[in-house]
Amino acid sequence: MHESQEGIFAMADNSSKYKHIFIDLDKTIWDFESNALKTFEDIFKKHNLGARGVNDLRTFLKVYTRHNNLLWSHYRKNEIKKEVLNFRRFEWTLRDFNINDPILATHVAEDYVSLSPQKTILYPYVIEGLNYLKQHYDLHMITNGFEEVQQQKIDNCDLRKYFKTITTSEEAGVKKPDRRIFDYALKKANASASVSIMIGDDLGVDIEGAGNAGMDQVFFNPEGIAHNGKCTYEIKSWMEIPQII
Numbered sequence: 001m002h003e004s005q006e007g008i009f010a011m012a013d014n015s016s017k018y019k020h021i022f023i024d025l026d027k028t029i030w031d032f033e034s035n036a037l038k039t040f041e042d043i044f045k046k047h048n049l050g051a052r053g054v055n056d057l058r059t060f061l062k063v064y065t066r067h068n069n070l071l072w073s074h075y076r077k078n079e080i081k082k083e084v085l086n087f088r089r090f091e092w093t094l095r096d097f098n099i100n101d102p103i104l105a106t107h108v109a110e111d112y113v114s115l116s117p118q119k120t121i122l123y124p125y126v127i128e129g130l131n132y133l134k135q136h137y138d139l140h141m142i143t144n145g146f147e148e149v150q151q152q153k154i155d156n157c158d159l160r161k162y163f164k165t166i167t168t169s170e171e172a173g174v175k176k177p178d179r180r181i182f183d184y185a186l187k188k189a190n191a192s193a194s195v196s197i198m199i200g201d202d203l204g205v206d207i208e209g210a211g212n213a214g215m216d217q218v219f220f221n222p223e224g225i226a227h228n229g230k231c232t233y234e235i236k237s238w239m240e241i242p243q244i245i
């Protein structure tokens with residue numbers, strides 16, 4: 001980190017109204033796309049997918065992301081179980097490459113769940129941002145991901161030391177944007193919503209959900225996607241965090 005960047009992270013005052021910062025994991029801290037790409041590299045080699053007609057990892061990731069996002073929207077509403085989500089996202093992706101092989105899809109799905117949490121690529125300045133925030137606030141995590149996967153990611157990325165509490169949707173029994181998971185996490189953190197703020201990448205899930213629970217929100221929008229959503233703050237980079245909280 002350059003001196004000027006350290007300077008930005010040092011520009012803190014203690015006048016913030018917030019005491020508790022709640023942060024999402026996937027696509028806010030943990031760089032889902034880069035880590036998925038690394039995981040697919042491993043899976044390609046292991047299952048020799050090149051010989052099955054899959055030539056381009058990025059195209060595979062794009063197709064996978066489309067199916068994964070759709071299936072996650074069903075999973076969030078409890079319309080499908082996590083085992084179905086995990087299997088079907090690969091069954092459908094492989095099918096789009098003319099590979100109709102449920103056994104292979106099962107193996108790829110198992111490998112994805114075991115290999116992806118070993119990947120540790122975080123967004124730029126996450127660690128600097130967490131170190132800054134930890135000096136001034138109590139940090140907490142709220143994540144919708146699979147319990148066993150998220151706990152491994154947290155340990156492999158050495159993130160546990162930053163967080164006083166970690167709430168997963170499987171533990172809470174409900175998923176974001178249901179306000180009950182925010183209420184659950186606030187209670188667990190012994191925090192009130194009025195002095196709490198949620199940082200997350202998903203307007204409909206993190207930002208709307210936190211807002212419904214009475215919390216302020218920071219929308220992390222690294223690609224600067226245009227939107228009509230409401231949020232207290234919006235950032236493109238973790239570097240901007242000390243300027244707002």
Ligand SMILES: [Mg+2]
Binds near residue numbers: 024026027028201202
């Ligand atoms: Mg997220």
